[in-house]
Amino acid sequence: MKILKDILYKVRIEAVKGTTDIAVNKIEFDSRKIELNDVFVAIKGTISDGHDYIEKALSQGATAIICEDFPKVIVNGVTYIKVVSSNEALAFIAANYFENPSVKLKLVGITGTNGKTTIASLLFQLFKNAGYKVGLLSTVKIMVNEIEYKATHTTPDSLMINYYLNEMVEIGCEFCFMEVSSHGIHQKRTEGLQFQGGVFTNLSHDHLDYHKTFAEYRDVKKVFFDNLPKAAFAISNVDDKNGAIMFQNTKAKKITYALKSYADYKAQILENQFTGLLLKINNHEVWTKLIGSFNAYNLLAIFATAIELGLEEQEALRLISALESVSGRFQYIVSEQKITAIVDYAHTPDALENVLKTIDDIRTKNEQLITVVGCGGDRDKTKRPIMAQIASELSTKVIFTSDNPRTENPESIIEEMEKGVEPQNFKKTVSIVDRKQAIKTACQLANSNDIILIAGKGHETYQEINGVRHDFDDLKTVVELLEKLNK
Known part of the structure; x- marks a missing residue:
């Protein structure tokens, strides 16, 4: 049990009805769990x-209500606290309830459009391999050192964040690497956390269904850096035009990385193959198992973060050379027919273009590049024609299909994608609503040495249709279909 007044520290309170000097059990924002x-x-x-x-929460035994507006009926014996922002209040109360676990860890947040999962996951892997106890909060999974939990959001709610951070503290974790989404920042889920550092990857077209304008999306990301303390570090990709903007109001130590610009941490791609990348990072050569220029940026951000957290350069490079790719991020297999199938989470125009250009840089141009791609339902509609235009421009053949249609008609989503295809590319495209059938068709169209890219879902092992999640794994599906072709 906690005393209510003790967990209200830093909460912006406008009015109180009742007493805060009461013992409380736990905190919930879902009335069903009260x-x-x-x-x-x-x-x-x-x-x-x-x-x-509120009435339902009270009927189930709630003894205190945190709200932005007092209810019409005030119940005797219940404490009501009116706050400026309930989201913000939840973040501070959650941190206080769990005795501010972020202060007891070296917590690093990674934000940007693309690369968050890869950087956070590989930093977790790197520091684990260095012998530390480490935590991870990512889109793919949550790790409390060796213990794995399923992730439901890129940035969990404030209660879950602090719960897991506390679990990390309890077992002696020293570091935690956390994806920080624009939704999480906007909804104040990261308030009350003390970050040791922040990393900015890049910014491109995404989530405009939520943020409405690109400027708003950018400025929400910037808030994360604005809030970093003076003792923290801020690492930013200055090859991205928005990289310098993240620094404008930060009090943190400013650190830059780039492949093309002058920066504190620089890299050069010496070799780029399906087997990996040979990089020169700050004048040291290192071979890595990751592929593509976008991963060169990710690895450079990882290197910079590792050094700022105290690792020696040679040790960091040794650990980088041992890193394994993240689930659903440029995962590839080669079939017995020598068909290469690549599964990638690319679900934004920029990410799709990066993956297709990476493949194009590596391939000989004597083979086909067949892309299977869709767009999610109930999400930013404006990117649909753009992604279709990119896919049809940079591929030999394209199959438009379903991603997670959610509550939308998948055929309507595909029709919106098709609007982006330029006339000279019409003959390259075909539309197949059923995702498994689309992947099967790509396998049937492929010949020896051809490349199939299946984009959009990556690590996801489900397809969401009308509120129901059906088992579906792109990598598993393409492996099975290619095996059947061989028989």
């Missing part, structure tokens, strides 16, 4: 408003 003596935080969400569930 138990006796819990604190219910009423959050105004995009779909529902927690204020509508």
